[in-house]
Amino acid sequence: TRRRVERAMAEVGFVRSGAARQLRGVPSRMVGVVTLDTGNPFYAEVNRGIEDRLADVACMALFCSTDGRREKEDQALTALEEQGVRGIIITPVDENFDRFDRIGRRGTPVVLLDQSRGALDLCAVATDNLHGGKLAAEHLLSLGHTRIALLWPTVDVRTVLDRRNGIRQAVDSAGLDPERALVEFDIVPPHLVEGADEAVGRILASPHRPTAVICFNDLAALGAMRGLKRRRVRVPEDLSLVGFDDLEFAAHLSPELTTVNNPKYELGRVAADMLLSEADTHHRHREICFQPSLSVRDSAAAPPHGG
Numbered sequence: 621t622r623r624r625v626e627r628a629m630a631e632v633g634f635v636r637s638g639a640a641r642q643l644r645g646v647p648s649r650m651v652g653v654v655t656l657d658t659g660n661p662f663y664a665e666v667n668r669g670i671e672d673r674l675a676d677v678a679c680m681a682l683f684c685s686t687d688g689r690r691e692k693e694d695q696a697l698t699a700l701e702e703q704g705v706r707g708i709i710i711t712p713v714d715e716n717f718d719r720f721d722r723i724g725r726r727g728t729p730v731v732l733l734d735q736s737r738g739a740l741d742l743c744a745v746a747t748d749n750l751h752g753g754k755l756a757a758e759h760l761l762s763l764g765h766t767r768i769a770l771l772w773p774t775v776d777v778r779t780v781l782d783r784r785n786g787i788r789q790a791v792d793s794a795g796l797d798p799e800r801a802l803v804e805f806d807i808v809p810p811h812l813v814e815g816a817d818e819a820v821g822r823i824l825a826s827p828h829r830p831t832a833v834i835c836f837n838d839l840a841a842l843g844a845m846r847g848l849k850r851r852r853v854r855v856p857e858d859l860s861l862v863g864f865d866d867l868e869f870a871a872h873l874s875p876e877l878t879t880v881n882n883p884k885y886e887l888g889r890v891a892a893d894m895l896l897s898e899a900d901t902h903h904r905h906r907e908i909c910f911q912p913s914l915s916v917r918d919s920a921a922a923p924p925h926g927g
Contacts, residue, residue: 653670657685688777712735750782768834769804812840813840862879865880877917
């Protein structure tokens with residue numbers, strides 16, 4: 621009888637109703653994924669990890685971007701709850717996590733992505749961005765740089781704040797005054813490549829020109845490298861450059877980009893695994909923090925004239 625019913629379904633093109641299945645207590649096969657920018661190659665690699673893990677159990681992901689805006693995040697969360705998704709994986713735009721706790725109590729599990737959970741009883745997976753910032757700064761300091769520019773976005777998400785604090789801690793530990801050794805140049809998301817290109821002009825025009833630049837991510841580093849080449853500034857002979865995330869293109873730039881390696885695929889896969897395990901009656905919320913490493917390539921060298 622089952623074979624006959626399935627054959628009839630195939631003949632008429634019948635599609636099962638997910639809503640009806642959920643009414644019978646069958647979990648949804650859809651998982652909501654809310655990130656800052658799905659167009660960013662960083663999230664493309666993270667999302668691949670999420671998709672691959674969900675595919676193991678025949679689930680799929682519905683991806684949303686917030687562009688770092690709270691109102692867009694609220695809209696996405698409301699829509700995903702209304703759709704009855706199995707759960708939500710999210711990179712928050714700020715540190716007000718109470719809304720995630722409320723969503724969880726209403727029956728939709730939430731996993732924080734690339735973000736520590738703080739005091740909340742949620743699952744979370746993140747990278748130690750504080751340590752990553754230290755790695756970037758320590759590398760330049762070991763080469764002899766004492767005047768370093770930070771190419772930084774005009775948003776205060778935790779990942780960005782931690783990277784900046786790690787850099788400042790490394791500079792302070794080296795016996796330098798962060799207020800004198802570091803100078804920050806803003807770029808406005810989401811146009812990171814163009815913004816970094818423009819910021820290079822300001823860096824080169826500064827009265828005490830830095831000898832190195834740390835970019836908060838590899839897209840900004842790509843824009844900075846483009847801006848330096850357009851202005852005939854050599855990397856690393858005239859100015860050293862360090863990125864963050866170690867995106868796929870970083871090793872194919874000329875020169876190859878020195879950058880902090882962020883385990884992107886693993887972040888996504890573990891986040892999805894945490895969400896799926898929420899259905900386990902013995903599930904306990906936990907937090908996993910990956911340790912970054914430094915991919916040393918060709919874009920950073922000793923400063924010209926000894927710094």
